[in-house]
Amino acid sequence: MLLDTKDSIMEKLEILSDAAKYDVACTSSGCERAGDGSHMGNCLVSGVCHSFSADGRCISLLKILMTNHCIFDCRYCQNRVSNDVRRAVFSPEEICTLTMEFYRRNYIEGLFLSSGIIKSPSVTMELLYETVRRLRVVHGFRGYIHLKAIPGADPLLVGKAGYFADRMSVNLELPTAEGLRTLAPHKTRKTILAPMRQIQLRHNQSREELMVYRHAKEFVPAGQSTQMIIGATQETDYQILSVAENLYQKFDLKRVFYSAFVNVNEKDRLLPVTPEGPPLWREHRLYQADWLLRYYHFRAKELLDEEHPHFNRYLDPKCSWAVGHLEQFPVEMNRADYHMLLRVPGIGVKSALRIVKARRFGSVSFEDLKKMGVVLKRALYFITCNGKMLYPTRLDENYIVRNLLDNERKGPQFSGEASYRQLSLFS
Amino acid sequence: MYALMCEDSINGVFSGIYEAWAGKYNRDEVVLRTGAVCNFELFMEYRQIQEDAEAAQKVANTLRRRFGEETYERICYALWSDGEDKADAVYRMVRYGIEHNCGAGFRNHLTNEAVRRVFELWRAAFNEAHHYLGFLRFSELKNGVLCANISARHQVLEPLAMHFADRLPKENWLICEKNRGLAAVHPAGMDWFLTKEEQISTLSGEKRSTSDEEFASMWRCFCNSVSIEARENLELQKKNFPLRFRQEVL
Numbered sequence: 309m310l311l312d313t314k315d316s317i318m319e320k321l322e323i324l325s326d327a328a329k330y331d332v333a334c335t336s337s338g339c340e341r342a343g344d345g346s347h348m349g350n351c352l353v354s355g356v357c358h359s360f361s362a363d364g365r366c367i368s369l370l371k372i373l374m375t376n377h378c379i380f381d382c383r384y385c386q387n388r389v390s391n392d393v394r395r396a397v398f399s400p401e402e403i404c405t406l407t408m409e410f411y412r413r414n415y416i417e418g419l420f421l422s423s424g425i426i427k428s429p430s431v432t433m434e435l436l437y438e439t440v441r442r443l444r445v446v447h448g449f450r451g452y453i454h455l456k457a458i459p460g461a462d463p464l465l466v467g468k469a470g471y472f473a474d475r476m477s478v479n480l481e482l483p484t485a486e487g488l489r490t491l492a493p494h495k496t497r498k499t500i501l502a503p504m505r506q507i508q509l510r511h512n513q514s515r516e517e518l519m520v521y522r523h524a525k526e527f528v529p530a531g532q533s534t535q536m537i538i539g540a541t542q543e544t545d546y547q548i549l550s551v552a553e554n555l556y557q558k559f560d561l562k563r564v565f566y567s568a569f570v571n572v573n574e575k576d577r578l579l580p581v582t583p584e585g586p587p588l589w590r591e592h593r594l595y596q597a598d599w600l601l602r603y604y605h606f607r608a609k610e611l612l613d614e615e616h617p618h619f620n621r622y623l624d625p626k627c628s629w630a631v632g633h634l635e636q637f638p639v640e641m642n643r644a645d646y647h648m649l650l651r652v653p654g655i656g657v658k659s660a661l662r663i664v665k666a667r668r669f670g671s672v673s674f675e676d677l678k679k680m681g682v683v684l685k686r687a688l689y690f691i692t693c694n695g696k697m698l699y700p701t702r703l704d705e706n707y708i709v710r711n712l713l714d715n716e717r718k719g720p721q722f723s724g725e726a727s728y729r730q731l732s733l734f735s
Numbered sequence: 736m737y738a739l740m741c742e743d744s745i746n747g748v749f750s751g752i753y754e755a756w757a758g759k760y761n762r763d764e765v766v767l768r769t770g771a772v773c774n775f776e777l778f779m780e781y782r783q784i785q786e787d788a789e790a791a792q793k794v795a796n797t798l799r800r801r802f803g804e805e806t807y808e809r810i811c812y813a814l815w816s817d818g819e820d821k822a823d824a825v826y827r828m829v830r831y832g833i834e835h836n837c838g839a840g841f842r843n844h845l846t847n848e849a850v851r852r853v854f855e856l857w858r859a860a861f862n863e864a865h866h867y868l869g870f871l872r873f874s875e876l877k878n879g880v881l882c883a884n885i886s887a888r889h890q891v892l893e894p895l896a897m898h899f900a901d902r903l904p905k906e907n908w909l910i911c912e913k914n915r916g917l918a919a920v921h922p923a924g925m926d927w928f929l930t931k932e933e934q935i936s937t938l939s940g941e942k943r944s945t946s947d948e949e950f951a952s953m954w955r956c957f958c959n960s961v962s963i964e965a966r967e968n969l970e971l972q973k974k975n976f977p978l979r980f981r982q983e984v985l
Contacts, residue, residue, distance in 0.1 A: 326960040
């Protein structure tokens with residue numbers, strides 16, 4: 309394979325950042341590390357966004373591929389071996405220089421390093437390992453590093469690399485094994501899940517070691533993540549969400565990212581045609597549901613089931629759940645427990661915590677709720693303060709749905725006492 | 736009624752709180768103000784309070800001891816905000832906390848008007864400071880110094896300087912705050928300090944180094960190529976990255 313070493317660093321950056329743009333993860337959160345007084349860099353647990361690209365996504369890490377040469381032929385990927393695209397390779401030193409100089413100017417929070425498969429998975433993983441090792445040891449970089457683990461690479465290399473990275477990820481690519489077989493013939497479920505399990509076990513072990521020895525080295529302190537392509541194969545939202553839930557429970561993943569399928573190889577017969585553009589609203593609903601799983605104590609089967617395997621396009625998952633379970637509402641703000649508060653549409657984790665803490669000092673009113681950040685235009689159908697609702701509303705599914713949808717379009721409208729409903733004759 | 740006119744700094748307001756608490760006034764009849772008076776009120780007696788480092792230190796120690804570090808930090812951020820009523824809100828919150836013998840948790844008592852106002856001010860200043868952690872850009876000057884310009888609504892220079900002193904300990908850097916004419920200066924390997932912007936104009940007036948322009952154009956190239964055309968959404972970009980932050984960003 310011919311390596312284009314003569315390209316300028318600028319051209320390489322253009323090619324290899326363009327090649328990396330379909331990797332979703334750009335988070336720099338989950339790891340707190342103070343500076344050491346002599347080397348460059350620290351990490352904040354909240355993460356920091358440094359810019360936002362024209363698609364509205366955050367740029368917080370220098371997201372690049374080591375190379376876009378690839379021996380694999382995944383049908384959805386623009387870097388597949390059968391595509392004729394410009395190829396380039398970064399040397400480890402070039403990546404280190406770029407990272408250090410960008411970081412110094414506060415352009416970025418750290419490095420996101422992935423790669424196409426050059427020669428073999430192990431050779432690629434070794435190159436990635438060498439880059440992060442050099443960045444940490446030679447350049448003394450203490451900022452954030454997100455490293456891809458290459459499926460099928462020698463576990464020894466993955467194990468070594470994890471001590472230099474803050475987060476590692478292995479892409480699940482497609483939610484089901486059949487999808488993987490058709491669209492990514494060189495990858496299998498087994499080669500993807502094996503490094504995932506390895507990272508999980510080593511991460512847990514390292515946390516135990518840290519409890520005993522304060523100076524034990526941390527393995528992937530910010531945990532691991534993965535990503536799935538949405539809409540390239542025929543899975544339902546329920547299947548996708550169940551896969552995500554399984555990953556959170558069985559593999560202790562920090563994040564599952566969803567990537568709306570963008571067809572970059574339009575001539576491929578096996579890929580769906582997307583004349584309306586990528587399924588962005590579907591991706592959005594999946595992220596909303598994902599948050600409900602991780603922070604709001606929901607289960608996948610509460611949100612969707614076999615009979616209703618898809619999300620409602622017009623109502624967000626939490627509202628859909630709430631209007632389907634009106635027997636649990638209205639919720640009294642001064643008495644309901646934290647878990648029930650979390651289930652009310654319009655109340656998020658922060659405002660639920662604020663409510664719980666504030667009512668230790670006295671009862672809360674609607675005015676207080678508004679100031680605390682509760683979105684009353686959604687919450688008002690589901691809550692009472694000291695036994696009273698904000699407006700005279702009905703606990704009726706059609707009525708609430710109609711008002712919630714009207715809200716989205718033109719703001720709240722209340723008809724007071726009198727209201728009108730469609731009368732069904734002869735029923 | 737007495738209006739104690741404090742200087743617009745943490746020490747200034749803390750000196751005012753010390754004065755209000757010192758027994759010279761009926762505590763119900765005191766309000767604290769910062770900045771210049773633009774509309775004089777009838778039946779209000781205006782008293783100028785000089786900044787007194789020792790008195791401010793005593794107030795700070797008391798707040799830390801009684802309410803803990805987190806509440807103290809919240810009060811500091813509130814005083815860094817641009818709220819006109821910030822001094823009085825902090826005074827009323829502190830008064831409430833001390834008179835009701837509250838512990839650290841009383842910063843969560845959001846149904847109390849003063850506590851809530853301090854919470855709102857804290858949130859505004861903290862959020863802007865957090866935005867600037869990412870949106871601030873250093874450019875390297877010919878003398879090797881890293882220089883950044885910001886024009887912030889709130890006084891965010893202190894939290895920014897603390898962050899970057901931890902992050903870039905071995906670099907010479909300075910952050911100029913255009914709206915207030917202040918600058919934070921960090922000589923390599925030493926502590927940072929605040930100064931007037933005009934005093935460092937010889938340092939910050941240098942031209943950018945040639946390598947800096949190369950890296951800046953590489954960064955622009957990266958930002959363009961990392962965006963997915965099929966998902967372009969300028970509205971979302973504007974929402975996440977408000978235009979007012981973009982003036983000093985590449």
